[in-house]
Amino acid sequence: MLAPATIEIIKSTVPVLEKHGTAITKRFYELLFDNHPELLNVFNHANQKQGRQQAALAGAVYAAAQHIDNLEAILPVVRQIGHKHRSLGIKAEQYPIVGRNLLAAIQDVLGDAATEDVIRAWGEAYGVIADAFIGVEADMYEQAEKQEGGWAGFRAFRVERKVRESEEIASFYLVPADGKPIASYAPGQYVSVKAEIPGEPNVHIRQYSLSGAPGKPYYRISVKREDAAADRPAGKVSVYLHETVGEGDVLPLSAPAGSFTLDEGDRRPVVLISGGVGVTPLAAMLHALAERNDPNRPVAFIHAARNGDVHALRKEVEELASGRSAIRAYWCYEKPTERDRAAGAFHQEGYIDLNWLRRIVPTKDAGFYFCGPIPFMKAINRALLEWGVAPADIHYEFFGPSGRLDD
Incomplete structure (x- = not known):
């Protein structure tokens, strides 16, 4: 348990983290890799170069500071990150390394504003946050290894x-x-x-x-x-x-991991929306729904691609929908080829928009799952919220570090 004075200091730094969070995490990764180059074998270098990893960590630190007096509020985020850590092989003994370099980065970026009290408070808070991650991930490691057909590591x-x-x-x-x-x-x-x-x-x-x-x-x-x-x-x-x-x-x-999964207990209609290679997790969901073949649970599978040449798994999805009255598949091509036009290979030209969604999806009282490029996901998320879909019914997956869809 953190002392009230420590919690007060952490919460007082929330505006600072909002302003300087990405600068702090950028400096953190510089220090981390300088001091521990072996960790370059774990982190995605491309995400580092594009700043996605720094932004994701800044968001996680910011959320932890906001909810430092009630970390249960961010348990879904902890579990999501925990799945990624378990699949990468992140170990408990690496958390102190992260803590030391994070505190050093805070000092470097904030300078005189990083007083002894602030650094001491963040050191204590990091210990509590790290313990939450370590506990969640320990359970995940055990489950991955002890399940039938499971294993540890790679x-x-x-x-x-x-x-x-x-x-x-x-x-x-x-x-x-x-x-x-x-x-x-x-x-x-x-x-x-x-x-x-x-x-x-x-x-x-x-x-x-x-x-x-x-x-x-x-x-x-x-x-x-x-x-x-x-x-x-x-x-x-x-x-x-x-x-x-x-x-x-x-x-x-590694053994399978991830929290972006089909809600097996929800018997309402399902809407699966994908863009590009974002089709991959949704194809697995469609396989599961097709196997159950519940005629009372409509499924709409909506995929966006540039054109038919880059449209993957089309035939497979159409075969899953064939003969199953509850499943409907729809294609949206941004720039269809002449072959696409001649074959009538798509249902919508351009982009998936709310007007088209309303025409092909019978109800907003459904479970919505989507995945694809970040601009695509932002557009889908905006459309669903504009339609009035409950946030609890909106599920999505980032490929790579998590980000925000509301900025």
Whole structure:
């Protein structure tokens, strides 16, 4: 328990964190990697360069400061981050390292404003926050290892099949190299892939949604090749998987993790909305819903792509919808090709908007799940809130560090 005076000091720093949070976390990562370069084998370098990791940590620190007197209020965020930490292999003994470098970053950025009382208060508060994460993650490690077919750390999987799904996306069917059973997973979860790329000084770990049906003797991930663009470098791991990894090769995988999952207890209609490679977790959800085939639970599967050339898993989704009266699939193409037009391959041109959603979705009293590029998710979130969908019925997943959809 923190003393009232400590809580008061932490809460007094909330405006400071709002203003300087990203600068503090940027400095934190500089110090962390200078002092502990081995942690470059854990963190996504591209997210560092783009500032996404710094912004996500700043948001988490800000939320913790706001709710320091009631950390239970941020338990959903703790669990979400905990899933990512467990899948990456973050250990309890690394938390003090983080704490020391975070306090040093606060001092560096705030200067004289970081008084002894402020640093002491934040040291105490960090200990409480770290204990919350360590406790949640310890349970997750135990569950991952002790479940049927589960394991600790990373386990070798062999690429049984590699299938091109579109011009940008390829699927990898992964079977355990030891031939033993594998853990099941909740539709929407992901695995971490550890890539040791020739010529790279560090190991790279990336998280990819499981895109197939649970309960199979294999896992399937569907990976978009991320080429370099003006605002981002090429994706080291995605390019490696597309160009170098083939059938018969071995990849280390973590056990499935993630909190973006289908609510099995909700019997209302379901609306699955995806953009680009965001289709992957929603395809797994659709598989689960198709298997149950509840005629009284309508399912709308809505996917946005630039055009038919980059539209992955279309045939698979259409086969799942075929013969199941409760499932309807809809396609929105931003810039359809002439082939798309000639084939009548899409239902909406341009972007998914509220008017179209209202026409194809019979009710806003449903569970809404969406995933895709951040601008896409912001637009979907705005549309749903404008429609009056209850925030509790809106579920989404960020690929990479979490962010905000309301800015």
